[in-house]
Amino acid sequence: METVRIRPPEEFSPDLQRMLEGVKRWFRLDFVPKMNLVTAWDPGFWAGFGRCGKRAMADGALPRDLKEMVAVAVSAINSCDY
Amino acid sequence: MVGHTAAGKLLGRTDDAVWYELAYLTGAVHGMNGVADGLRVPLDFTPDATRVPLVPLLEPSGVDEPVRALFAEIAAFFEMDGPPNLYRVLARDPGYAADHWRYVRYILDDGRLARRDKALIALATSMAARSPYGTDFHARHARHLGVDDTTLLELMYVMEQFHAVNKIGSCLQLEPDMQIGLRA
Numbered sequence: 001m002e003t004v005r006i007r008p009p010e011e012f013s014p015d016l017q018r019m020l021e022g023v024k025r026w027f028r029l030d031f032v033p034k035m036n037l038v039t040a041w042d043p044g045f046w047a048g049f050g051r052c053g054k055r056a057m058a059d060g061a062l063p064r065d066l067k068e069m070v071a072v073a074v075s076a077i078n079s080c081d082y
Numbered sequence: 083m084v085g086h087t088a089a090g091k092l093l094g095r096t097d098d099a100v101w102y103e104l105a106y107l108t109g110a111v112h113g114m115n116g117v118a119d120g121l122r123v124p125l126d127f128t129p130d131a132t133r134v135p136l137v138p139l140l141e142p143s144g145v146d147e148p149v150r151a152l153f154a155e156i157a158a159f160f161e162m163d164g165p166p167n168l169y170r171v172l173a174r175d176p177g178y179a180a181d182h183w184r185y186v187r188y189i190l191d192d193g194r195l196a197r198r199d200k201a202l203i204a205l206a207t208s209m210a211a212r213s214p215y216g217t218d219f220h221a222r223h224a225r226h227l228g229v230d231d232t233t234l235l236e237l238m239y240v241m242e243q244f245h246a247v248n249k250i251g252s253c254l255q256l257e258p259d260m261q262i263g264l265r266a
Contacts, residue, residue: 001255031259039250052239060236061233065090078210
């Protein structure tokens with residue numbers, strides 16, 4: 001069970017709500033994943049972290065689907081179910 | 083882990099076979115790394131005088147068939163002058179080493195994922211586990227298969243992000259919320 005309250009998207013500023021809409025498009029989801037809601041909780045953190053995440057996971061020398069597999073492998077080693 | 087399996091499937095990787103392959107690869111590499119680092123098997127490509135192995139390594143010139151043939155096959159696969167040091171330990175039980183190489187070769191070779199991509203996943207797995215043996219071995223293997231600095235750095239950015247995301251999730255005990263499309 002989460003140790004903090006997860007703030008729903010509608011409680012974020014309009015600017016952040018627009019960015020969270022972008023997260024939904026990025027993941028092709030109809031909701032914003034919790035991870036993005038908690039990292040966006042402090043806009044000062046999110047401003048850099050969110051952008052780094054998007055840059056890291058975008059298609060580049062490695063395709064995005066392979067990067068998702070690397071993410072799964074790293075998460076398995078870190079025993080992170082999320 | 084659940085979230086990015088879902089993300090990968092949403093990107094079109096819907097065939098379970100590729101996720102089985104990823105799981106086998108991650109597990110096999112982690113298993114080998116645990117043995118190699120646990121026994122302090124010397125790194126293959128980076129001299130480190132502090133790694134004194136807990137058991138002696140076989141000398142390739144002193145082994146008989148079928149270990150000789152096994153060593154030659156493994157060295158040829160990795161395009162090395164001799165077998166990786168890990169196999170110089172495992173082959174103390176020739177039957178175990180032969181079975182081991184059978185599944186390791188299968189999972190490292192081209193499959194649903196290309197061999198180069200598997201080398202990158204093996205490297206990420208090794209670095210995530212902070213395995214000196216695996217990092218040394220799979221970094222060289224990836225480089226040998228043509229991975230350049232740009233690609234290596236992209237891999238590091240992904241790893242950095244997921245070490246961070248994993249720990250943020252653990253600190254806040256986030257429960258998975260992307261169990262969508264995981265199974266057909």
